[in-house]
Amino acid sequence: MxxxxxxxxxxxxxxxxxxxxxxxxxxxxxxxxxxxxxxxxxxxxxxxxxxxxxxxxxxxxxSGGEIYLGGGGGTDAQRAAGFEDSTEALEAYLMMAGGPDADAVKVALYARESLNHYQWLRDQGVPYKGTFLPGKIIEPAEDDTLIWSGSEAAWPFSETARPAARGHTIQFMGWGGxxxxxxxxxxxxxxxxxxxxxxxxxxxxxxxxxxxxxxxxxxxxxxxxxxxxxxxxxxxxxxxxxxxxxxxxxxxxxxxxxxxxxxxxxxxxxxxxxxxxxxxxxxxxxxTTCPWIIPESLVKGIFVNERGQRFINEDCYHGRVSRTMLDQPGDRVFLLVDNAIFERPLDLARIEIAAVGETWEEVERELAMPEGTLAHTVHTFNRYAAEGQDPIYRKALEWLKPLNEAPFAALELNIRTSFFxxxxxxxxxxxxxxxxxxxxxxxxxxxxxxxxxxxxxxxxxxxxxxxxxxxxxxxxxxxxxxxxxxxxxx
Amino acid sequence: MxxxxxxxxxxxxxxxxxxxxxxxxxxxxxxxxxxxxxxxxxxxxxxxxxxxxxxxxxxxxxSGGEIYLGGGGGTDAQRAAGFEDSTEALEAYLMMAGGPDADAVKVALYARESLNHYQWLRDQGVPYKGTFLPGKIIEPAEDDTLIWSGSEAAWPFSETARPAARGHTIQFMGWGGxxxxxxxxxxxxxxxxxxxxxxxxxxxxxxxxxxxxxxxxxxxxxxxxxxxxxxxxxxxxxxxxxxxxxxxxxxxxxxxxxxxxxxxxxxxxxxxxxxxxxxxxxxxxxxTTCPWIIPESLVKGIFVNERGQRFINEDCYHGRVSRTMLDQPGDRVFLLVDNAIFERPLDLARIEIAAVGETWEEVERELAMPEGTLAHTVHTFNRYAAEGQDPIYRKALEWLKPLNEAPFAALELNIRTSFFxxxxxxxxxxxxxxxxxxxxxxxxxxxxxxxxxxxxxxxxxxxxxxxxxxxxxxxxxxxxxxxxxxxxxx
Structure with a gap:
């Protein structure tokens, strides 16, 4: 042959x-x-x-059967949820999301045609319930059909493109639509x-x-x-x-x-x-992504790399945060949480507890990090968070909370062993x-x-x-x- | 046509x-x-x-007419300078330098044939004076023909491959051989x-x-x-x-x-x-590289990004340090120096003085960085450097010095305007x-x-x-x- x-x-x-x-x-x-x-x-x-x-x-x-849609004043689901999404905002967001060589022609066409495309999908028989599920969601747990699915509300995207939820999920009970x-x-x-x-x-x-x-x-x-x-x-x-x-x-x-x-x-x-x-x-x-935002309270934690440094505003899309983890030195990053926000991560994520302590200094020592690294990062974050600000990473107020209720823990996300x-x-x-x-x-x-x-x-x-x-x-x-x-x- | x-x-x-x-x-x-x-x-x-x-x-x-050569016990220049370079060390270094998909077959062949290649170059008439110029050099200022030209002596390379100077420059008076x-x-x-x-x-x-x-x-x-x-x-x-x-x-x-x-x-x-x-x-x-290591005393400074964080051991090859600058958020990084090590950078590099202060806190404020960022980074570095160590970035002792002699300065390397x-x-x-x-x-x-x-x-x-x-x-x-x-x- x-x-x-x-x-x-x-x-x-x-x-x-x-x-x-x-x-x-x-x-x-x-x-x-x-x-x-x-x-x-x-x-x-x-x-x-x-x-x-x-x-x-x-x-x-x-996939979750989720399609990024909006613009033109918003879909029915967006309008019902109070988002008057504009074509300009959609286009601006897509240009940022496309990075340094975003395809301006495709982006402009898609932004302009997005509502028509939504109608076309419905014409094919794709059902949309039209209900919005707020918060940090990977896929709706029930059959809602609109969620925040990107970094729209997070810095720096929120400064350039007026935020709107645009993740339109097919109506389906549970994950995997x-x-x-x-x-x-x-x-x-x-x-x-x-x-x-x-x-x-x-x-x-x-x-x-x-x-x-x-x-x-x-x-x-x-x-x-x-x-x-x-x-x-x-x-x-x-x-x-x-x-x-x-x-x-x-x-x-x-x-x-x-x-x-x-x-x-x-x-x-x-x-x-x-x-x-x-x-x-x-x-x-x-x-790439690791589903670390479940339960949602974990988003109030902060990430540090092996050197004890923060590296992103954690309220960005989970995939953007995860992608940035791969830019860090070494294979591990740590999600730092206090007693107030800790909940057990999703089993699927294969996130492990790497250290626990009554103080952040104890957590730092347990991770064998040099003194004055992780603990200082948390204390600085806490001082500003108590004032309702994050001048270094610009995490939005909604997710900002001092990590000051002992005990404290460092959850390890490992590029090679966690679920990415x-x-x-x-x-x-x-x-x-x-x-x-x-x-x-x-x-x-x-x-x-x-x-x-x-x-x-x-x-x-x-x-x-x-x-x-x-x-x-x-x-x-x-x-x-x-x-x-x-x-x-x- | x-x-x-x-x-x-x-x-x-x-x-x-x-x-x-x-x-x-x-x-x-x-x-x-x-x-x-x-x-x-x-x-x-x-x-x-x-x-x-x-x-x-x-x-x-x-170029500077510099060729990376060694192994097999070392070239004449290497041996005269006290480097008994082994083929294994050369191969190990080249594999690290080649990154996650280094070409193991080419590397092994080159490591084995490197001394023969040196002889071949001489046979073509390429002159080598055979003299070693120690220190941090971009190209020899006179007509020496062996320099350190990589990250051999810096972490993590030094832990895997026995360091040796391998930059063999054609004998030529000045830069541009x-x-x-x-x-x-x-x-x-x-x-x-x-x-x-x-x-x-x-x-x-x-x-x-x-x-x-x-x-x-x-x-x-x-x-x-x-x-x-x-x-x-x-x-x-x-x-x-x-x-x-x-x-x-x-x-x-x-x-x-x-x-x-x-x-x-x-x-x-x-x-x-x-x-x-x-x-x-x-x-x-x-x-990519910016020639920031001239004068050499600047290598004793430390780099921070716009968030006031260090990001590499500064004694690595200048190109590795420069490449890592592009991974940082924003377009600017700052080389922090004190009075003891400050000398005017090379004009060619287009490095500007961004801030000067009698304290690091003053420099931090002048750069409009949040309190507790840059200054803390320097103080932590200084505390360890005074003990002769850099547990976070592992800069070698030779280049380690507390930055504690006022006045202090932040030299700006700007990806878009400095010479990269x-x-x-x-x-x-x-x-x-x-x-x-x-x-x-x-x-x-x-x-x-x-x-x-x-x-x-x-x-x-x-x-x-x-x-x-x-x-x-x-x-x-x-x-x-x-x-x-x-x-x-x-």
Whole structure:
């Protein structure tokens, strides 16, 4: 059997027979692929969807089913909760969240279209109860559908973008609504007559001598099948958090982490895209989080690194705080709590009690930290917190409380042993239409991508907010589906 | 005229006429290209060297001409200075300096061959006086040829690898010996009969349908020339520190820096290599430094960030300290000095005095830092320093001194306005032979690379040491030249 590789396309002129033919071939049946399929099929194109696993899902189905939405005066849920969210505020927040190379064009489009996208999701059958659950939440424990899901109310974001809760979760009882979200999208895909091929792994793109992508080689029943895609191929295979070799070469910081969020996120779409000439950007970026904000009272604690220094305002999004932990020297950080706020952390988080003491000096000694480090940090924090301020890190008043009720404890979050889930944010450089760009900034004819196969709205680990990835997958998946359906046949 | 692009190779079967023919085409006439040419020509191959500028040089000629060498008991200069450097110590240091994905195979080879490489350099005519200049040096002020050029004697490196000075500088009066180094290599290149084409910019690689690189399109006299390279092409065009668009897409942290070290480091070799299927890795990594260690007494100061926290043992290599400055919040860090150690910094460094006071509390106030931050940091440091220790950052005793002689000052190093030179460390993934690997780890026939066009010995900004890049350029340039000269003609 011929060897196929993701490293470069199979040559169109070497195809001996075409085993199948379609307008649009979509690789990957997570939320991005599903939304691309819905739009492409809805526009009248013949669509074939190839999924390497035995069914729909991907990382989307492992998520909370939360989508970052707002602007335009606010969704029904936002308005009911008193948030008159503006498009400007949403755009400003997304630009900050996108980091030093935020994609201003995608951000502006998404901010403008966010309410329409919310309506589209409802039109597909995604239910939203419309109730807001205040406080620090990872996912709603019951079936509420709006939460704070980022750093909106925290410094420095709150100074630039008027804060609003924007995490819109599918109505679902408990955690894990992502599976339900994908099921609803799958039902739409099926209703539209999309040809769904499961256990069908893409082996290689097919491209002609001019570099135009004309199809894909897919392994079905252990045989390579040559599929002609007249209008184009959409890569939606997710990121590469489950490909150790790619992690090592592109984002070695993640090698300390043990808990990738993915089903089959082996980076094959990114590799195929690069092999066809696509530009992969910000490949070092990743999201990570440890669910340390449960119970919520722990947010009133302060983090110090192994040198006893604080390093962030702890009221930021838990993922931003967690990402910053990886920037600290060594593998451990400590969440310092007093008796008033201590509650047992989530078992899942694998957070251990590293030291307990009647004074902060005792905790400092027990952690073998030099005198005048951790204890001084807490005393300084306490002095200002008692005055209702945090001039160094600007933690908001709501979460500010002197840690002065003995006994005291240091809870250890260990990068290598605690639960730090992660996924990658680097990927193909695309236009808002999903067209994959080459390294000279020109689109590669016939090639589209969406979701974590691309570098999208979320592209900076320090700015990630819950719901950004699914917002990007669903909205720009749709854009890719529309664009490829209307592309000229090749 | 046909459009040529670095984004993908020109098609071999589209070449209408060959304007030239050679065994080996080398792109770029810095140290890497020169060394590749010397070895390839020395092995009997016909070599043509294309340089986009009007003469040899590249970033190598802008350097101090310093090469990181040692092991095997030490060079003559090392032994004379009392360093019995072992291959194991050199290898251990290079592995640490290479960071989380150090290339163990290249490191082991270089450590083993380092003394032979030193001899080879001398055989080419590179002079080494053999005298050691102790202390904290950026480049020798006169013509000494051995200095400490890394973090060997500093924690944590000193705990793992037995320290030795390894920065071997070409004998040259004053700074900037890199020009002389390249001149000597150029003379050898000419003596060996290499065909040197200047003002000859490579526009595109040429590859056949199977992906084999067969030549290069070069612009000469404003015309594209199609050059057939029978045995292969060596990319040695340097890094991409002068390509703003690449910096933004791959290493946006550098966008704050103003002083690239390069002549024409536009990343074209990396782009051409990627376009031919090559894998570019660790593209986010870069070296940066501000020459703050002059005068040397300043090393006895301590750095704090905008929050008044120390962040590193200041006796590390100046580039490691500088790189860590970019990890701090905000754009400014402060070097705290007392009257005993203050001397005026180098003008070139653009370091300003931000605050002066009779007490550290006064300095803290003048910098508008909250009470109990900077001043406490200094007092804690002073208390331990008086006892001859630095339990928090482990600065070595030699550089440890309480900062207790008024007046006191905070010198500001500003990422955006001080002199932070930088160059990129990400590049093509290569074997020690210079063979460029694709994303599946397979070599691309006919394609080689060396120097900063590759991800080589130096590939982690926090571990960089002076002389690592030229060590990599010269040694692995040689390896690439040998390998391509003995490759089967295509």
């Amino acid at each position: 011929t060897d196929f590789t993701t490293a470069r396309p199979f040559r169109h002129d070497q195809v001996e027979r075409w085993d199948g033919e379609t307008d649009v071939a979509i690789i990957g049946f997570g939320a991005a692929g599903a939304c691309a399929a819905i739009e492409a099929a809805g526009a009248g194109a013949r669509v074939t969807l190839f999924e390497s696993g035995s069914g729909s899902g991907g990382a989307s189905a492992l 992502g599976r339900k979200l994908v099921d609803i999208l799958e039902a739409r895909v099926r209703a539209l007559g999309v040809d769904i091929q499961t256990d069908a792994r893409a082996l290689s793109l097919i491209a002609d001598a001019a570099g135009r992508v004309t199809g894909v080689v897919v392994r079905i029943d252990n045989q390579p099948r040559f599929v002609r895609a007249q209008r184009g191929v959409v890569l939606a295979t997710g990121g590469f958090c489950m490909n150790q070799d790619m992690l090592r070469r592109y984002t070695p910081q993640t090698m300390r982490l043990n808990d990738p969020i993915g089903e089959n996120d082996n980076g094959s779409g990114i590799l195929m895209g690069m092999g066809a000439g696509g530009d992969a950007i910000h490949m070092d970026e990743f999201f 889930s992660f996924f990658t944010l680097g990927g193909l450089n695309t236009r808002p239409s999903g067209e994959v760009l080459d390294r000279a900034g020109e689109p590669i004819p016939g090639l589209y991508a969406a979701g974590r196969t691309t570098s999208g709205l979320p592209r900076w680990g320090h700015g990630y907010s819950s719901g950004l990835s699914l917002a990007d997958c669903t909205f720009f998946g749709r854009m890719a589906g529309r664009a490829v359906a209307s592309a000229q046949p090749t | 046909t459009d040529f692009t670095t984004a993908r190779p020109f098609r071999h079967d589209q070449v209408e006429r060959w304007d030239g023919e050679t065994d080996v085409a080398i792109i770029g006439f810095g140290a890497a290209g020169a060394c590749a040419a010397i070895e390839a020509a020395g092995a009997g191959a016909r070599v043509t060297l294309f340089e986009s500028g009007s003469g040899s040089g590249g970033a190598s000629a802008l 890199g020009r002389k180094l390249v001149d000597i290599l150029e003379a050898r290149v000419r003596a060996l009969g290499v065909d040197i084409q200047t003002d000859a910019r490579a526009l595109s690689l040429i590859a056949d349908a199977a992906g084999r690189v067969t030549g290069v399109v070069v612009r000469i006299d404003n015309q594209p020339r199609f050059v057939r390279a029978q045995r292969g092409v060596v990319l040695a065009t340097g890094g991409f520190c002068m390509n703003q668009d690449m910096l933004r897409r791959y290493t946006p942290q550098t966008m704050r820096l103003n002083d690239p070290i390069g002549e024409n480091d536009n990343g074209s070799g990396i782009l051409m290599g990627m376009g031919a299927g090559g894998d570019a890795i660790h593209m986010d990594e870069f070296f 030179s930088f160059f990129t460390l990400g590049g093509l993934n290569t074997r020690p032979s210079g063979e460029v690997l694709d994303r599946a780890g397979e070599p691309i026939p006919g394609l080689y690379a060396a120097g900063r066009t590759t991800s080589g010995l130096p590939r982690w900004g926090h571990g960089y040491s002076s002389g690592l890049s030229l060590a990599d350029c010269t040694f692995f340039g040689r390896m690439a030249g040998r390998a391509v000269a003995s490759a089967q003609p295509t």
